[in-house]
Amino acid sequence: MHIEEICGTQVEFPFEPYDCQKKYMKNVIEAIETSCNAALESPTGTGKTLSLLCASLAWLEKYKSFNRPKILDSNGTINPIAAKNENSQLFPTIIYASRTHSQLQQVVRELNKTRYK
Incomplete structure (x- = not known):
């Protein structure tokens, strides 16, 4: 894996990214x-596809590491009382959509090349 620092986010890429992939x-x-x-x-x-997956998932990991949900206690376990009162999601959700099933299969193949799988 190759680690690239992009906008303050450590992105792990399966190989050295090309300039156009870094820009993307x-x-x-x-x-x-x-x-x-x-x-x-x-x-x-x-x-x-690989650039989009690696960048967005690396950003999500970074976000999760800096934004601990209020419903977690100091041990990292869910506080059921706080969870019951919490109306928002714990973390942002990434939705990947595609027009065809075969395109989604290709995305999964690309995702499996990364450590984010």
Whole structure:
């Protein structure tokens, strides 16, 4: 695995990323951190799927490490009273959608190449 520091996030990539992949991951992380929509494009074969998965999942790991939910007690176990009163999600959810089942299968194959699987 190759670790790349992108916008303050340690992204683990299965190999040394190309410049276009680094730029793509930078745009993904910036969009997430600013809560903005992003229409990102890159030519076929440039590693968009792998870049999107690694950047977003690395950001989520970083977010989880710095934002401990209020419903967890000091031991890291869920406090049932606080959980009952908590109306929000513990952490942001990443949803990956695709038009076809075969495209989703390809995403899973790409995900399995990473340590984020």
